[in-house]
Amino acid sequence: MEGLVVVLIIVAIIATVAGLGYYQQKKRTEAWQRVAAELGLEYIAPGAGLESRFGYLRLFQQGHSRRTTGGVTGDSGDMEITVADYRYTTGHGKSAHTHAQTVCILRRPALDLPACYLRPQRRIADLLGKLFGGQDIEFADDPEFSSAYVIQGQDEAAVRALFTPQRRARFAAQRGKNFHFEAQGDTFLFHTGRRVPPEQTKELMQQAIEMLRVLA
Numbered sequence: 060m061e062g063l064v065v066v067l068i069i070v071a072i073i074a075t076v077a078g079l080g081y082y083q084q085k086k087r088t089e090a091w092q093r094v095a096a097e098l099g100l101e102y103i104a105p106g107a108g109l110e111s112r113f114g115y116l117r118l119f120q121q122g123h124s125r126r127t128t129g130g131v132t133g134d135s136g137d138m139e140i141t142v143a144d145y146r147y148t149t150g151h152g153k154s155a156h157t158h159a160q161t162v163c164i165l166r167r168p169a170l171d172l173p174a175c176y177l178r179p180q181r182r183i184a185d186l187l188g189k190l191f192g193g194q195d196i197e198f199a200d201d202p203e204f205s206s207a208y209v210i211q212g213q214d215e216a217a218v219r220a221l222f223t224p225q226r227r228a229r230f231a232a233q234r235g236k237n238f239h240f241e242a243q244g245d246t247f248l249f250h251t252g253r254r255v256p257p258e259q260t261k262e263l264m265q266q267a268i269e270m271l272r273v274l275a
Contacts, residue, residue, distance in 0.1 A: 084128070087144070090257040091129045098260065100133035103143050110145070113164060116248055117176050117241050122147035122158065130161075131260060139166040142260050162250040163267035170275055172242035173217035177230070178252075179237055180209050201227050207234040221274065229273045240270055247271045 088105070095102035103109075110125040119125065130143025146159040180195075196215055197205040204227040212218035222230075240249045249267035 087257065088129050091131060091144075094257045094260050095131045098131065098133070100131040103127065103130040103132055103141070105129050107143070109141070109143055109162075109164070110147075113246065113248070115243060116246065118145070118162070118248060118250075122149040124148040124157075129257075131257075137167060137169070140164070140264060141166075142263055144254055159254050160250045160252055161255045161263060162248055163263050165247045165249075165267055165271055166245055167247075167275075168245050170242075170245040170247070172244060172247065172274065173212060173214050173221055174241075174243040175210065175212035175218045175221065176239075176241040177208050177210050178239040180207060198222070198227065201231075203234075204228075204231045207231060226273055238266070238270070240267075242274065247274070 084105075092102050094100070105126070105128045107127045107130070109127040109130075110119040113119050125147040126145070128144040128146060130141065132139070132141040132143075134140075141164040142161065143164075144159065144161050146157055148155055148157045150156055196210040196212060196218055198219075199205075201224070204222075208230065210218060210222065237252050238249065239252055240247065242248070247267070247270075249263075249270055251263075251266075255263055
């Protein structure tokens, strides 16, 4: 009898957690739909497949169980803007970890950026990464910038040419803020390493556009 009670308690807990997750996703979906209506954008339903469309970007190649879970998109004339929730999982079983972030993707045909990736430096983890051959393009003449960020890219010479002293100074001034971006050709992706409320879509767009202006 006691065993049955334990099983029923476990089932109740699982059902409660699942129900809470469903409710939270439902509320977030409704928030994305409101934002789409308020900003005159198109609503992106869960499962829209940004990970397929933008599969050439680093973020959409990481982990497994990749999924777009809602967002908005629109075209400003010379630039396509997409803001959406995206998640993926690394590891399996007990070691599995789900990473969730709200991304802003800007596409402008006139852009021709070298493939590159920037994020804040994590001292111990990145030190170990370097010991095992992890890439981090450093600038010997700019230790403040190099100690603040990890930069990676396929064409190191092109990436170095992109990050001029003036641009590095702009990014160094942002030190301490948690933001990640990557660029490739006509595409620029920006996020802050976490999900943000859909109501903050305009702020996230502005951050991404300002960051792109520094590079282009």
